[in-house]
Amino acid sequence: MHAKQTETEPESSRPWFSWGCHGSLSERDRRNLRRYNAWVVAFALAFVTAVALLTKPSLGEAAAGAWIVALVPDVLGVMAVRAYVRFLREADELVRKIHLEATALGFGTGVVFILGYSLAELAGAPALDMPIPAAVMLAMAGIGQWLGMRRYR
Amino acid sequence: MKNRLRVLRAEHAWSQAEVAKRLGVSRQTVNAVENGKYDPSLPLAFGIARLFGLTIEEVFDPDGGG
Numbered sequence: 001m002h003a004k005q006t007e008t009e010p011e012s013s014r015p016w017f018s019w020g021c022h023g024s025l026s027e028r029d030r031r032n033l034r035r036y037n038a039w040v041v042a043f044a045l046a047f048v049t050a051v052a053l054l055t056k057p058s059l060g061e062a063a064a065g066a067w068i069v070a071l072v073p074d075v076l077g078v079m080a081v082r083a084y085v086r087f088l089r090e091a092d093e094l095v096r097k098i099h100l101e102a103t104a105l106g107f108g109t110g111v112v113f114i115l116g117y118s119l120a121e122l123a124g125a126p127a128l129d130m131p132i133p134a135a136v137m138l139a140m141a142g143i144g145q146w147l148g149m150r151r152y153r
Numbered sequence: 154m155k156n157r158l159r160v161l162r163a164e165h166a167w168s169q170a171e172v173a174k175r176l177g178v179s180r181q182t183v184n185a186v187e188n189g190k191y192d193p194s195l196p197l198a199f200g201i202a203r204l205f206g207l208t209i210e211e212v213f214d215p216d217g218g219g
Binding site for chain 2: 029153
């Protein structure tokens with residue numbers, strides 16, 4: 001079994017994107033989680049910027065430029081997914097269990113929400129914006145992580 | 154599954170953080186195993202037993218609840 005450091009680090013020395021990197025995590029888990037958080041922030045900023053740019057008529061008419069702007073967040077999103085998979089593969093076994101259960105909760109809730117709302121739309125509910133199911137998935141995964149950390153603390 | 158981790162740790166005067174460092178896991182994992190909230194993987198169970206120079210059966214009781 002390879003040794004991992006578990007020392008805590010002072011709050012003031014943590015980068016601003018260190019949320020979720022609490023003291024009981026190993027140094028490797030903190031580092032991997034920070035890397036993932038940084039890619040998520042980059043993805044979110046690129047997504048918001050892309051929406052702002054693509055809703056401007058000037059860029060929306062330039063087809064090639066519009067496609068590039070639309071694809072940049074996807075690349076950053078894939079990098080975030082890769083970073084999260086790496087975090088899970090290398091994580092402490094209890095941390096991995098907590099995150100996998102939270103991810104399952106988020107994914108399952110998202111699927112139920114999407115399919116359930118598609119039926120609601122047939123029944124007359126207003127059409128749903130695409131980012132909303134993603135927000136539901138992320139929110140439920142976050143709640144799942146919080147519940148997991150409480151359960152096993 | 155019941156275990157003697159807390160007793161063994163006390164006998165060696167080791168903190169949870171120290172045991173965690175020796176095993177290469179988080180302190181939260183050691184705490185969860187100690188309190189019976191989490192059953193460790195087989196490699197970690199072997200690691201815990203080896204750390205205290207015991208067999209798995211001497212550390213973990215599969216018939217115990219928890």
